[in-house]
Amino acid sequence: VFLGAPVCAIAKVAVRDTYPVSTRGQAMAVFGLGVMLGPIIGPTLGGWLTEYYDWRWVFYVNVPIGVAALVLALGFLPKRGTDPSARIDLFGFATLGLAIAALQLFLDRGEQLDWFSSLEIQVELALFLLGLYLFVVHSVTARRATFVDRRLFTDRTFVVSQLLVFIVGAVLLATLALLSPYLENLLDYPVLTAGLVLAPRGIGTMIAMVVVGRLIARVDARVLLGFGFGLTAYALYEMSLYTLDVSEATIIRTGIIQGFGIGFVFVPLSTVAFATLPSELRTQGTGFYSLMRNIGSSVGISMMTFLLTRNGQILHASLGEHVSPYARGVQWLGDTLDLTTEQGRAAVNALVGQQAEVIAYADCFRLMMAASLVALPLLLLLKVPDAGSAHKPAMAMD
Numbered sequence: 001v002f003l004g005a006p007v008c009a010i011a012k013v014a015v016r017d018t019y020p021v022s023t024r025g026q027a028m029a030v031f032g033l034g035v036m037l038g039p040i041i042g043p044t045l046g047g048w049l050t051e052y053y054d055w056r057w058v059f060y061v062n063v064p065i066g067v068a069a070l071v072l073a074l075g076f077l078p079k080r081g082t083d084p085s086a087r088i089d090l091f092g093f094a095t096l097g098l099a100i101a102a103l104q105l106f107l108d109r110g111e112q113l114d115w116f117s118s119l120e121i122q123v124e125l126a127l128f129l130l131g132l133y134l135f136v137v138h139s140v141t142a143r144r145a146t147f148v149d150r151r152l153f154t155d156r157t158f159v160v161s162q163l164l165v166f167i168v169g170a171v172l173l174a175t176l177a178l179l180s181p182y183l184e185n186l187l188d189y190p191v192l193t194a195g196l197v198l199a200p201r202g203i204g205t206m207i208a209m210v211v212v213g214r215l216i217a218r219v220d221a222r223v224l225l226g227f228g229f230g231l232t233a234y235a236l237y238e239m240s241l242y243t244l245d246v247s248e249a250t251i252i253r254t255g256i257i258q259g260f261g262i263g264f265v266f267v268p269l270s271t272v273a274f275a276t277l278p279s280e281l282r283t284q285g286t287g288f289y290s291l292m293r294n295i296g297s298s299v300g301i302s303m304m305t306f307l308l309t310r311n312g313q314i315l316h317a318s319l320g321e322h323v324s325p326y327a328r329g330v331q332w333l334g335d336t337l338d339l340t341t342e343q344g345r346a347a348v349n350a351l352v353g354q355q356a357e358v359i360a361y362a363d364c365f366r367l368m369m370a371a372s373l374v375a376l377p378l379l380l381l382l383k384v385p386d387a388g389s390a391h392k393p394a395m396a397m398d
Contacts, residue, residue: 031270041202042176047195092138092147099131103295107302111309149284152277158285160381161273162292164225167375168269169293170300171232171368172262175239177301178308182361183251186244186354200252201259208263221268222379228268229375231261236369240362244354272384304364311363315356323348 049057106124113121139146153159176198183194212224235258238250273289274282 041199044195044199047191047193051190051192087145089142089145089147092135092142095131095135095138096147097131099128099135100291100295102127102131104298107298110302111305115306148288149281152281152285152288155276156381157276157383158273160378161269162289163378164265164269164375165273165289165293166296166299167371168262168265169296170303171236171372173297174300174304174364174368175236175258178304178361178364179239179251179255182242186357186361187246197248197251198255201255204256204259204261205263208260209267212264212267216268216271221272221384222382224264224268225272225379225382226376228261228264228266229372229379231264232258233261233369233372235261236365236372240365240369242358242362242365244358272382276383300368304368307367308357308360308364311360312353312357315359316353319352319356320349323352 045061046058049055049061102124106121106128109124110121115121116125135147139148139150179198180194183189183197184191189197208228215224235254238254238257242251270289274285277285
C-alpha cells in the first residue's frame with residue numbers, strides 16, 4: 001500500500017500534466033493497461049515461474065522490474081518544483097499510517113489466526129480503530145493544513161469515485177484469488193495450466209481500454225461505467241454457475257468478459273474521479289484514489305477467503321446430514337462408496353466436501369456480483385463534464 005499508492009499518484013499526475021485534455025483519456029487508457037494487466041497477468045507468470053523454476057522467483061522477478069521502473073522514472077518523469085513553506089502533518093501521517101498498517105495485518109493474518117479468537121487480531125483491530133479515530137478527529141479539528149486536505153471530501157464526485165474504485169479493487173483481486181485455487185484444487189489443473197486459462201482475461205482488458213480510450217471523449221463516462229459494471233456482474237453470475245464439469249472454453253470466455261468489463265470501468269473512473277477537483281488537490285486525490293483501490297483489494301481477498309472457508313464448513317455439515325445408507329442418492333453411488341466400509345465413508349466424505357466447496361465458491365461469486373450491481377446506482381451521483389467538451393478544443397485548433 002505504501003509503495004503502490006505514491007507510485008500511482010506520481011504517474012497519474014505526470015499523465016495529467018503532460019497531456020492536453022483532448023488526449024488525456026487515451027493517455028489514461030494506456031496508463032491503465034499497466035495498472036490492470038499487472039494483477040491479471042500475475043497468475044500466469046507466477047504459474048510459469050513456479051512450474052519451471054521455483055516459487056521464490058515470484059518475488060525475485062520484481063527486482064529487475066523495479067530497478068528498470070526506477071531508472072525510467074528518473075529519466076522521463078517531469079521535474080516539479082517544491083514549496084519550501086510546505087509542511088508535513090506528522091501527526092496525521094502517523095495516525096493514518098498506524099490505521100493502514102494495523103488494517104493490513106488484521107486482514108492478512110485474520111484467517112490464519114482464527115480471527116477474534118486471537119489476541120493479536122484483537123489488538124490489530126483496536127489499533128486500526130484508534131488510528132482511524134485520531135486521524136479523523138485531527139483532520140476535522142486541526143487549524144493548520146492536515147495530511148489529507150479536508151476539501152477532498154467536499155467533492156461529491158471524488159467521494160463517490162472512492163467507493164467505486166474500492167469495489168473495483170475488491171472484485172478484481174478477489175476474483176483472481178478465488179479462481180486460482182478453484183482451478184488447482186477442485187479441477188486438478190496444474191499450476192501452469194491454471195495460469196494460462198486465466199490469462200485471456202487480460203486480452204479483454206486490453207481491447208476494452210483501447211476502445212474506451214477512443215470513446216471517452218464522445219460518450220458520457222457514466223454510460224461507459226454502467227456498461228463495464230454490468231459486464232462484470234454478468235461474468236460473476238456465470239462464474240457462480242461453475243461446476244466440476246465446467247470446460248476450459250467456458251472459463252476463458254467468462255474471463256474475457258470480466259476483463260472487458262473491468263477495462264470499461266477503470267479508464268472512465270480514473271478520468272471522472274478528478275474531473276471536478278481543483279488542480280491543487282489532484283496530487284493528494286490520486287494518492288488517496290490508489291490507496292482506496294489497494295485497500296479494496298485487501299478487504300475483498302480477506303473477506304472472500306473467510307467466507308469461502310466458513311461457508312465450506314457449514315455446507316459440508318449441512319450436506320452431510322443427508323448422507324446415510326438409506327438415502328437414494330447414496331445407494332446410486334454403487335459399491336465403491338459403501339458407507340458400511342471405512343474406505344467408502346472416507347470417499348463419501350471427500351465427495352461431500354468437494355460439493356460443499358463448489359457451492360461455497362458460487363456464493364462468493366454471487367456476493368461479488370451483488371457488489372458490482374450496487375455500484376450502478378452510485379453512478380447517478382457522479383458529476384461529469386460534457387462528453388464532447390474535451391474534444392472540441394482539439395478540433396478548433398485543427
